[in-house]
Amino acid sequence: MMERRVTLKDVARAAGVSRATASLVVRGSELVAEQTRKKVEQVIAELDYVPHSGAARLRGQKSRTIGVIIPNLVNTFFSEFVEGIEATLDTTGHLVMLASSRDDPERQAGLIRRLREHDAEGLILFPADGTPPETVLQLARSNLPVVQAMRHVGKGLTDFAGSDxxxxxxxxxxxxxxxxxxxxxxxxxxxxxxxxxxxxxxxxxxxxxxxxxxxxxxxxxxxxxxxxxxxxxxxxxxxxxxxxxxxxxxxxxxxxxxxxxxxxxxxxxxxxxxxxxxxxxxxxxxxxxxxxxVFPRQIGMKAAELLIRRLADPGAAPRAEIVPPLLRVRETTGRCD
Amino acid sequence: MMERRVTLKDVARAAGVSRATASLVVRGSELVAEQTRKKVEQVIAELDYVPHSGAARLRGQKSRTIGVIIPNLVNTFFSEFVEGIEATLDTTGHLVMLASSRDDPERQAGLIRRLREHDAEGLILFPADGTPPETVLQLARSNLPVVQAMRHVGKGLTDFAGSDxxxxxxxxxxxxxxxxxxxxxxxxxxxxxxxxxxxxxxxxxxxxxxxxxxxxxxxxxxxxxxxxxxxxxxxxxxxxxxxxxxxxxxxxxxxxxxxxxxxxxxxxxxxxxxxxxxxxxxxxxxxxxxxxxVFPRQIGMKAAELLIRRLADPGAAPRAEIVPPLLRVRETTGRCD
DNA sequence: TTGCTTGTTTAGATCGATCTAAATTCGCCT
DNA sequence: AGGCGAATTTAGATCGATCTAAACAAGCAA
The missing domain is CATH 3.40.50.2300 (Response regulator)
Known part of the structure; x- marks a missing residue:
């Protein structure tokens, strides 16, 4: 019924090499001979091998995943923000785990926990309405790189990207x-x-x-x-x-x-x-x-950039990136006499 | 510098129990004595222990994660759809990994691969413009529960939720x-x-x-x-x-x-x-x-329900859920003489 | 006392990929 | 032939949580 997952061992056996070599091919190492690589890659395609990221993480590999928590998605303001994040993180090969706190701080705390379990490398947090400072304090202590966006709690504790x-x-x-x-x-x-x-x-x-x-x-x-x-x-x-x-x-x-x-x-x-x-x-x-x-897309991109920077240098001092808003005068305002 | 992760072993040691017992507490088992549970839970809180989901998955645990791929987020149609999905999956404790294909089938294929690596339990796919049938065929073969939504490729191959x-x-x-x-x-x-x-x-x-x-x-x-x-x-x-x-x-x-x-x-x-x-x-x-x-939110909920059903019964015949659209006559249509 | 529950705890194997350190092969030079 | 360094390959330990099967404790009946 439920057939077993294809593992690296299966690939190795089918290709007539060791697990170690197969692993090198999967990760695109230079160390392996051209011919061997070809062979292994072919077997991978045939067996439809998909690496088990959990096992890799166990050996200290990054998850290539970023958590994003937003209050909701009711308007395009939020989706543009998320789009900006996604577009920027895509350039570094990061995948977004998106969750909505529904502006509920407790729910938000649970989401943060789950994202940590999934080994998110970092978090972009658009804090829920009423988020208590402890949430941010604990995050700051936890070593998880965090960028707050749009709203902030505990000013200066984390990186921040927002408007003015x-x-x-x-x-x-x-x-x-x-x-x-x-x-x-x-x-x-x-x-x-x-x-x-x-x-x-x-x-x-x-x-x-x-x-x-x-x-x-x-x-x-x-x-x-x-x-x-x-x-x-x-x-x-x-x-x-x-x-x-x-x-x-x-x-x-x-x-x-x-x-x-x-x-x-x-x-x-x-x-x-x-x-x-x-x-x-x-x-x-x-x-x-x-x-x-207010350029939510740009703010999302800034937030992602801050996070990327922080991943590279976890010790850096918190920084704030402000995208200046711009008044667009159109037709719903007029002279008052 | 980079302090080591707190593991179950640390918790066990600090609480004076074995790893096995600590594990039982984490998972809320009935088997453990009230007093022991209290003690362990306290230590967990003190050490800020966060389970390593990768290690758990290695032993065959579910990831409690669902992949959602949409073409983009440009309008609230998509975000309402995602909201519906998220709200429904929340009831079963699933987290959403959201990715945007930008209507690019190749990018979409890469995203599917990455979601599989992360051990997503299932996938809700709003197929990208021009998605080739092979993508869906391969998915169908791969054993990954898939629900297509809104658009479909390879009709009848997977569950489907959409409008009419x-x-x-x-x-x-x-x-x-x-x-x-x-x-x-x-x-x-x-x-x-x-x-x-x-x-x-x-x-x-x-x-x-x-x-x-x-x-x-x-x-x-x-x-x-x-x-x-x-x-x-x-x-x-x-x-x-x-x-x-x-x-x-x-x-x-x-x-x-x-x-x-x-x-x-x-x-x-x-x-x-x-x-x-x-x-x-x-x-x-x-x-x-x-x-x-067209009720995108409801369609999202239907899609999530279909997926939940399929997770429970992977062998079931593909089903299609159609949310009937409704004409709303307002003010931009008038008589023609 | 011994034997038998019931309730609670645990040692040790195990999952799949990665890493280290060592082994093997190859080409080429003396 | 033999030896050397470079290029390739590999055995085996390891990561953290879970699961099995077994051990242990306490309570009770005979």
Whole structure:
């Protein structure tokens, strides 16, 4: 029934050489004679031999595998990030083990454990909402090379690749200020992440610095269909904002939808700024969303590069790579009179 | 420098028991006395012992790992699909190794090999554009449980989970026909996939069956920014179509954009039907896209279920699970007079 | 006491590939 | 022929966890 796995011994026997020689051929060593190599390679193909990586690892071989943990995959922001990682790690022959923490720190801890069991050489961690510092501390102690991305816990403990939330918010606020807006609200996700904290703090800070009025934070759940409700919440604020900055493009698009449902026009009745510059906002019906581009793919690549660097030099001091965000002014923001 | 890995032997020594007993504790066996278990578990926590899955696999243990290969991650269609897989496999404690073939069959072959080395218990394959039948034949021979999803190569050779392209096209055509459209074009992606072939064949078939005029196939590359050009191509067709069915929502949204850029209105000047029902089309400015919902998440779950079933019963006859697509009539299709 | 459960623990072999150190073959020179 | 170095090949130990079969301990009945 369940036929036995083809092992190196089988290959060796069939090719009339020793296991050691067969092993050398598999690993492409120079030491073996051309003729022998040919013979062995032929047998490998015939028997459909597949090396047992577990056995190899037992002798100290690398697993050529990197763990990647992300909170979820709901929008292309995450998938572009993962794509960037995958593309870069591919150049060094690493395979990605992708797992989703669903923004649950406990689940995340379990995933980390399993990735370690599978001998992942390193980990790229997009920390779950509410990740406790201990998780990162323990990782730092465990000798497993770790790069945090996008969000961070325990700043400076590990390498980090991300965007610049302060700058993103500053540019958004300044843009609205330049257009004459004075009362601005922020539409955020609920949760406890460094990104959220930094952006809200930064929002408040820049609003004050520019002498504008922060008329409130509106919170909505991260779900494609829940975001239009933000329109109602914003319009109920007192004083009523003339512009809103959104945590991401999904929330912003939802807000646009909510405005249209109420017969209002974005950019005229309420200016809207998004965040992320997801690909889809360039398509469909106008108006195009004014938003902050954050280059998740590049950040993924940076994260992978940091990890590769760290694998080569585990002792190096933690480094942070920031990909500066870029405001893309389009059609959902307009003058306020 | 590079301190040695903590092994079961270390745990055993520190806890004053044998390796065998320690192993039993790790695996949660009933055989060990409460007191001993406590002691060992404590030591495990203290030493931060992480089992070496490679060594375990050597003794015939399962890897609790499933390989998933997809063509890319460009849109949420793929990520929702992966999410469905991940959520279902999570219930059986399986970890996903995700790799992107980038629609390159050779790269895909390499990925399959690597997943086999890592002892993946099974594979969910969303075959790359142009995957040769040999790839699937070899997989079928190799004893590795495989489920193909969305697209398929070598029909009936493996389990399959997907949508129903014929039905999707039929409903789209019928809907347009009901609205009085007679000249319809199809906007497709270039490439060589079962999905594409089935949809184009089906389009032609149903157009004839309903006595309508297939005015042509327009092809565009799969890229977020390339799709608006389809508008120009469609308007140049002779005779000029009054409606277009698109391969997916990205192409459809691009087409909408192209129409607006030319001052035309979807649903009036040209009716547009999409495919996939990506989440974002419910957001942003109206009109909402009329499209065919295909439930990638459910398909992912079905695929994972098929795989789980096959792991339990490797000898079972290949099965196909079809999640019926659903036409969502919204605002980009209108009467034709 | 001895014998027999039942419950708990363990020594030792084993999985498949790799590595070291040593053996073997080959070509070529004296 | 014999000897030498280079090129190839190989026997055997080894990695860490698991499994088998057997040992051991404690409790109880006869």
């Amino acid at each position: 939330p302060v700058r993103a918010v500053r540019e958004s606020v300044r843009h609205l200020s330049d257009l004459g807006h004075r009362r601005i609200a922020y539409v955020s996700l609920a949760g406890d992440t460094s990104t959220r904290t930094e952006r809200l703090t930064s929002f408040d800070h820049h609003m004050q610095a520019m002498g504008l009025e922060n008329v409130g934070i509106v919170e909505v759940p991260l779900a494609w269909d829940g975001s239009p409700q933000s329109a109602g919440l914003l319009l109920d604020l007192d004083p009523r904002p003339t512009a809103a900055i959104c945590f991401n493009d999904i929330l912003a698009s939802g807000l646009l939808r909510g405005l249209y449902d109420r017969g209002l026009t974005p950019g005229r009745d309420l200016s809207v700024v998004g965040h992320d510059n997801l690909s889809f906002i360039d398509l469909g019906a106008p108006p195009r969303l004014t938003t902050v581009q | 392209p014929v039905r999707a096209v039929r409903e789209s055509v019928r809907h347009l026909s009901d609205l009085g459209h007679r000249r319809i074009a199809y906007v497709s992606l270039a490439g060589d996939t079962s999905t594409r072939t089935e949809r184009l064949t089906s389009f032609d078939h149903h157009m004839q069956a309903m006595g309508l005029e297939n005015v042509g196939i327009v092809e565009v590359p799969l890229a977020w920014d390339g799709s608006p050009q389809s508008a120009g191509l469609l308007l140049d067709l002779d005779p000029r179509p009054t409606a277009a069915i698109c391969f997916n929502d990205i192409l459809a949204s691009g087409l909408l954009r192209g129409l607006y850029d030319r001052g035309l209105t979807p649903g009036r000047d040209l009716s547009v039907v999409g495919h996939d029902n990506l989440s974002f089309i419910d957001l942003g400015a109206p009109p909402r896209l009329t499209t065919v919902q």
